[in-house]
Structures are given as C-alpha cells and as structure tokens.
Amino acid sequence: MRAAPHLTLVAATDASGDKVWYPEAVRKENFALPRAALDHLDALYRVARNLTGRDSDAEDLVQETYTRAIAAESQFTTGTNLRAWLFRILRNAYIDSYRRARANPVHGGFADEFAAEAATTASEPLRGDEELERLRGVVTTDIEVALASLSVDARSIILLDLEGFTETELAETLGCAVGTVKSRLARARGILRERLREYGS
C-alpha cells in the first residue's frame, strides 16, 4: 500500500546540481537505492573502461549497471556492501553483453571469455632483472593489450584489486570463496606478467 504524500520534505540535489526539496513519501518511493550508489560512479567507470578497453563501451556498461541496480534494488540489503554489490552487477552485465555478442555471429565479440586462463609455456621465463627492465619500458598500449588477452575473471580481479578491494569484497564481487582470492589474484598477475613479456619482446 502506498503512503499518502505528506508534508515532510527532504533535500536532494537535482540533475543540474541545484538543491531541491521533495516530499519524503516521494523520496521513499523513488530513492530507495541509496544515493551513495553515485559515489561509486567514478570507480565503476574506471573499471569498466579497462575491462572493455574503450570509453564508449565503458559508458554503456556503466549505464547498464545502474539500470540493473535500480531494477534489482529490492535485492540490495541496507547495511551490506554496496560497492561489492554494484561491481558484481557490472561484471555480470559485462559477461552478458559479450556472451550475446558471441552468440550472435553478426557481431564481433570481446576476446574469448575463457581465453588465456592457462599459462602458456611458449615464452621462456626471463631473469628477474630483465623482466624488471622490460616492465619499466611498458607503455599504456602494451598493458591494455595484455589485459585484454586475459579472461574476464583474471582481468576483473586485477582491476578490482587496483581499486583497493579487500579479499572479502573480491570474493563477494567475483562470486568465489574468500580462501581462493589470494591465489586467483596471484595467478592473474602471473599471466599478465607473462603476456607483458611476450609483447615486450
């Protein structure tokens, strides 16, 4: 049953940045997803940008993430980790988007979902100091291409770790056991290093 609007007013910022007042009842109906969700916009966009490799795709992915979040807001429990919840939606939206792209042969897709999970044995391990030297010379394009060649989960865990996610948040976002996070991250970084060695050579 809907509560009748009454005279308690609450402040909010409208789209143009001005402070406006809404009846509380309106707020309750329409603002159920905390405005705190907006606090994560830059981080979501950053991760989306490096997950997809493109600004335009990042924007679409972030829009889709908030669309899903708003539609599913009843599933969000106040007091639980909003950041992990939003990034989990982002990751699922991303996986869905290119599954669709792959299922539809008319579209090109992102790099294969399961691509490159196994470490290849093609490249000889470098001596530590050589690898260090090569890493120092890595440019943005190298690292973008290397990231793009990783599986979605490997790419995700590296990018989320970069955002300062805790192991618990990583587990929640990626849907895996907390105990496996450390080794997943180590494996992902290991494959990334290997790719950077290949590209740098």
Next chain:
Amino acid sequence: MDCTETRNHLLDSQRGTLTGELRARVDSHLAECDACRQEDAVERELSAVLQDRLPRPRAPEALRRSIEKRLMGEPPRASGGIRRTRRVSFFASAAFAAAAAFAILLWKPHGSDPMLAEAVNDHLRVLYSDHPVEIESGGIHQVKPWFTGRLDFAPVVAFGGDDDFPMQGGAVAYFLDRKAATFIFKRRLHVITLFVFRAEGLPWSALATHPVGGASGTLETSRGFHVLMWRKDDLGYALVSDVDPRDLQMLAVKVEGGV
C-alpha cells in the same frame, strides 16, 4: 620460511597488511634470498605499472548527470539521439545495427583505442615507406601464395583488385603484437591499406554494427583516416584510408566476397 610460502605473502607484505611473526619471517627470508627479492621488485613494478600507466578516467559529466537523475527516479531518457542509438546497439538486438552504423561513424569517440591507433600507424608506415610493396601484384593468385611461410595463418581475401580498386601488391607487417598480411589498394590517387591478422586476444569492440558482407565491423576516424575493422572467423581485418568511408565499405564487401 621457504620461497613458495614467501611468494604467497609478497603482495600482503608490500601492502603492509602482514603483522607479527608472519611479517618477521617474510622479511627475514627476503633478506637472505636474492630470487625472492627480485620477485618482490618485479611484483612492485607490476603494481606501479598498473597504477600509473592504465588510463584512470573520471566518469564523463553527462553520464554522471544521467545516472543521478535515474537514481532519483526519473526513467532513463536519451540525452541525445546519438548516445541513445549507441546504447541500443550495445545492449539490444542487431536490428538497430544498420541505423546505428552511421551514428557511430560520425560520433564514436576513439580516445585511446589501441587497435584504431595501430591501424592508422601501420597505414602511415605504408604511406611513408620507400618500399611499401614487397610483392608487386599480378593479381590475388600471385600475392596470396607469396604469404605462405611468411605468416602463421592464411589470409582469407576474396578480392584481387579491379578497375575501381586496383591492387598494388602485398607485404608483411606487424599489427600490435602479431604479424599481419598487408594488401595495398588504390582508389584514384588514394592509397587504401588492408591488414589481415589473427583476431584472437585483441580488444575488439562489442559495438561492431557496421555491416561488412556477412560480418559486422566498426567504422572509426582518427587523425583524418577512416578505419573499418571487422572480424570473420579467426581473422581480423582493418581497412585504412583517407578516402570516403563509403569507398572503404565497398572495398570491404568485395574483400568479404560480395560484389
């Protein structure tokens, strides 16, 4: 503590999240093991590279405003026809593809797309090279066999040039990290370069909505050059030139075996 165990704790050690005895044991192993110290340095450098050299853009202001509105209960609304079209092309059916294609052609931002940048760079190398053509074209039946043994794949190209698009010849080049078969065509006085390379492992856009024969591609513009890219089976294709994009489109259809 041995090397394996130390390496399991390296990231935590670098981030200062180890405490007490564990931290002391990791530190003392690092003090006496060159290999682990080296590994520690490489892992630190990797973190620094990720931190400093990956793009870390802020969300565009228009996106922020649109999401703010929606969080306040407004239904999603297109802020402009073009943006709307692009979103639809990404998340809805391919039925919108053809309509979206020209919108993307005109508006798609291409700030830091490594494939686009590489395609234009490679085309410039062809333009400024003294010997852009390693094999003069006597037709596709002469050029294609020439690539055998020079590439680790067979370039699938159904078109060997005609009066509109005479083929000048071919060469081997690099596209990012891989070899590419390079075909050079002319369109009046303009040079058009076609790169064919293995498609896997590259950051292909999901916004491939530009029809190319049986496939779909992206048409983008960078530094005055138009780049039409698409993938078909295992191969990726990039056509680069300063000709009218419709000419690129015509040539792409021919390359894909259409007429």
